[in-house]
Amino acid sequence: MLGKAVRRVSTGLSLCGSLGRYLGLEAARWSGGSKPRPVHLRYNACGAVWMRNGTTDYPTLVSCFVKGFHRPLQPLPPRPTILDIGANVGYTLVDFRHHHPDARLIGVEMDADNHALASRNVEGLGNVQLLRAAVWCEDGEVRYDASADADAFAVGSGGAAQRSVEALTMGTLLDRCGVSRADYVKLDIEGAEKDLFERGELGWLQRVEQISIELHGTLKAPELMALLREHGFQAAKDARHWDTVVAWRSTAGTAAQ
Structure with missing residues (x-):
């Protein structure tokens, strides 16, 4: 006690x-x-x-x-562009701003209540763009169970409290936000990563310098790391978190294993 x-x-x-x-x-x-x-x-x-x-x-x-599991493994350049996919209530965006005061921040959160609180949390930070959408393997609309825990909303989950939200591919998201190259992408989308990497078009990876992907038991880390290496990344399990893969286009990081 x-x-x-x-x-x-x-x-x-x-x-x-x-x-x-x-x-x-x-x-x-x-x-x-x-x-x-x-x-x-x-x-x-x-x-x-x-x-x-x-x-x-x-x-x-x-x-x-x-x-700080969400933070990039590798150093970022001055004035980086950071995408926070699965921004929840915006705490990670606040933390990114603290560590990277000159960054352009783009957050994506699919739940309306989380998005509203995230908007409140990032108010006044400057140079932050916050979208309500789901990142998915194809553009359109998806549904999710709004009665789930606030950190566990998942596309396609069952339940009585169904909500709909716009779905965007990563390529469409980058185009919509005018991002030619993302210095860091934090991807925490509660299982949708399986469809994103297995069913989606992956050309957007060529526009990313560094990425962190939480797996939620949906993908096997060795297979995802092999796929990322095919797209020119170095990749490893993140030693800071039990179910995250990190990938980058530079020297190996000290926290990888």
Whole structure:
């Protein structure tokens, strides 16, 4: 019990950076209801981010700002273009802005509620484009179960609370946003990566310098790495995360295995 309490405080202080901000975080967590509450992070320039109780927002907050699984393995050039595919409520976009203040950021999130909160979280960051869409193997429209956990909305999942959303291929997304070359793509699309890589056209990979792909048990890492190597990447399992493949067009990174 004591160990759990110590871990809770330690994690909170890692997020907030000071006792006063940590106490504000605990007040937000104990406030009840699902209304978004402000949380002030150790990143002073970013101000507050917004979190909903009773959802997966808090573990996502910890995963993003404490563990940083989404960050690129390789250094990025000045003024990089970063695509956050599966942006959830925007925490990763806030973190990208902190680490890459001169980046152009493009976020894609398919759930309406997550997208609304992400819009609130990135307000004021500057040079951020946030789209509500699903990245898929073909353009059109897809459906998903809106009653799933806020960090686990998946295209084609069953359930009574079905919602529709526009679907874009990666090529269409890059064209729509006017991106000729993406320096980094973070891809976390809750299983849709299988259809994207097995059924979709893959010419868009030639427009990407570095990519991180969370697998969700849908693809076998060795097969995906082989495919990425066919498209000119070096590829490896990401040692920072149990089910992620990273690929890049430069020198091997120290966190790969």
